Amino acid sequence: MIEIHDTAPDVHVQPAEYTRLLGYPAGWILGDRARELADSARNWYARHGHPWVYARQAGVLRTGDDTIVIDGVTFSSTRLRNTLHAAGAHSAFLVAVSAGPELEQEAQVRWREEKPDEYFFLEMYGSAVVEHLVMMTGARLCAWADTDDSAVLPHYSPGYSEWSIEEQPNLLELIGRTRRDAIPLELLDSGMLRPKKSLLAVFGLTRHTDRVARLSDLSPCENCSFVACQYRRSPYRRAQEVSDSLLPVVTAEAPGEAASLDRNRYKVSLKALQRWSEERLSIAARPDGGVDAVFRYEGTTCKNTGRPLQFHYHVSLGPRDEGYVIREQSCGPAPDDAGHTSMCRYITHPEQLMTSIDRERPLNGRPLDDVVRWRRPASP
Structure with a gap:
């Protein structure tokens, strides 16, 4: 069983x-005043903040018809239950992270001093710290899971879509059952x-990595119906929509060339290819x-932490009469x-990963x- 207790996380x-x-909006460059406020909040927290992380692996995980049972505690979250069941999860990690009390206290001081801008930038930096701690904890769990031929699913928390905040007390008690001293949190009546x-969270763990590779609906944003949310990373998708990644593979054959191309199949559905050609090419x-x-390319960080990322593929072809040589x-x-910086390999070997991506140029000099x-x- 893995356990993490870090009182000085990076x-x-x-x-x-x-x-x-x-x-x-994405790509926005902060102006002088906003940059000053952002840097001030970051520098203040670097001097005074005390973040911490605690995570442990649960002993027993069971999924019922509408519930999840973790170490004997029952939770009612249809969304989490369906995700764990679809991925064939056999265990779960229980996680608690905090930016610490100092930032919240300082933000209140700025508010009382009638400095709303400084208050706001401190508050938002605290939220960014929590997101970062969850992301890095997921990456650490991911690194461990790779040694166990398993995959860590993106986290889910009380208060997310289809998981009532009313179950937060039960999750806090469960996480702290073995090390309550490691979780200096107070639970309010609300x-x-x-x-x-x-933040309290549950990360599922599965050995069925082939299933996880096909699950494209694991991001909480994609299942949150608050469409106007300004913090959204990815668009909301209706629950009944079927992911294109689950569509059957279709043979791609040009008219009159079925015999020569019979053995050549696209690994992505033609419907998805058509949409991508219209929207992404x-x-x-x-x-x-x-x-x-x-x-x-729009995707997420592999099978584990589920952070959205975008890559651009550039290709230059020769003229048609030369066979469109690459x-x-x-x-x-x-x-x-920024999502690529959350890739497991980037976190451990950033320069090696980016160099490898940059050097890969398959079929260069050959016709399209x-x-x-x-x-x-196959990757080694």
Whole structure:
């Protein structure tokens, strides 16, 4: 059983995440005054903040028809139950994180001093710290799970869609059952926590990594119906919609070429490919008859922490009469993307990962038709 008790976790909030929580759109550059306030909040917390993290693996996990039972405690969350059941989860991690009481106290001081801007920037930085702690805890659990041939599912918490905040007391009692001294939290009658910049969460654990790879609906944002939320990372999807990733694989055959392409199948549904070509692909013709294309990949950080990310694939092709030879290729994070920094490999070996991505240029110098017949080598 794994247990984590860290009273001095590293806190390096990504600027893009802090900017998002402040309510600015993606890619926004803070002005002079906003930058001053943001830096002041960050520097104050670096000097005075005392964040902490506690996590432990549960002993027993069972999923019923509408409930989850963790170490004998029953929770009623349809969303969490369905996620754990669909992924074939066999265990769970119980997590508590907090930015500590200092930031909340200082924010109240700024409010009483009639400094609402400073109050707001401190409050939002506290929220960013909590998100960062949850993300980093997930990454640590992910690293452990990889050694166990398992996958950690994205966290879920009381107060999220389809999990009542009224069950927060039960979760707090369960998490602290073995180490209550490690969780300096107070529970209010409303179910909220004090310090308020704190969070309790459950991360599912499964050995069915093949199932997790097909589950695209694990982000809490995608299942939260508060569409107007300014902090949303990904759009809300109706619960009854079927993910394109679950559509059957369809053979891609050009008319009159069924015999030659019979063994070549796309691994993604044609419906998804059609939509992506309309929404994510940009093509520009060059004067020499060649083509420049950019594909915007949108996904999440593999099978574990579930952070949204975007990568741009750039490809330059030669003219049609030369067979659209692949002349140049490159891949890298989108200019405003911060999600790639939450990838497990990036957290442990950032330079190695980015260098590997930059150097990968399969089929360079070969005609575009070869892509259909290409069999990508398996990763070691």
